[in-house]
Amino acid sequence: METEFITITEYCINYDIDPSFMVSLEESGIIIFTLIGEEKCVHQEQFSELDKYIHLHYDLHINMEGIDAIRHLLQKVSRMQEEIRDLNKKLHLHE
Known part of the structure; x- marks a missing residue:
């Protein structure tokens, strides 16, 4: 599978982002x-992650x-949601 990259310069031009934001x-x-x-x-x-930060x-x-x-x-909430799903699966196994 071929990976696709875009340079930071191209990304900033395409999405009208200040390069200093990317450096930060x-x-x-982050x-x-x-x-x-x-x-x-x-x-x-990483595009969707960058989009959130932008x-x-x-x-x-x-x-x-x-x-x-x-x-x-958000990472903490995601881990907690995963833990809840796992606990729900275990609960359904015991029913």
Whole structure:
């Protein structure tokens, strides 16, 4: 299966994003870019994640610290939902 990457420069141009925002995401550890040759690139699987961060920052005016806190909370909610599904499966086995 072929992986698809786009350079950060292309991504910023295509989606009208300030490159410094992308640098801030990486410096904050919120997202990790792939280095291909001398260019930092984003994998297509990260597009939806980036889209969320772009929306939070540009539309809702949330800073990097806020984005990181929201990301952490969403990950926690996701883990809890998974745990609930597992517990429901176990409960149904005992019925």
